[in-house]
Amino acid sequence: MSRLVSQIWGQLQKSAKSWILVLMKISLALVLMTNVFAQEPAVFPAKVSQVYRVRLDKDAGLLESITSIIQKHGIKDGAVLTAVGAMSTCTYHGVGGGKQTIAEPMEINSLGGVIANGEPHIHVMLTNAKRGAFGGHLENGCKVGNRVELTIAQFSGQPLARKRGALEKK
């Protein structure tokens, strides 16, 4: 009789162990699932309500002009999509570096950024023969060399919401 009891007790212990394993697996799965959900991108559907095609002439300030267009047309939410042209001087900063000013002929090879809550956040990639490619976060004080043509889009719909601390400091 006592042998039977110890057999049953043994079985119960085994099944308790397997139940603990199952519970551990379930909790692990839940933890993994919450991590997957936490990494979901935040999506803000929007429509392009207006596109501004802009020509800037010699000596115009690049960021100053973009800021004035944003203010004049009340662009709260948008993007600076493209820019091509030549610059005579440009100031920018990179992550972990201070402001840098280059005062020599250079070309805009790429420029783009977001306008969120009426504030532009723009990155620029410049080139010239001497330095190759350089650039960073666009600052005031960049002057157009000959001409720059840029395209700015204005969005309507759900505005881009930013998390605090998600952006590098300006």
Ligand SMILES: [Zn+2]
């Ligand atoms: Zn930046």
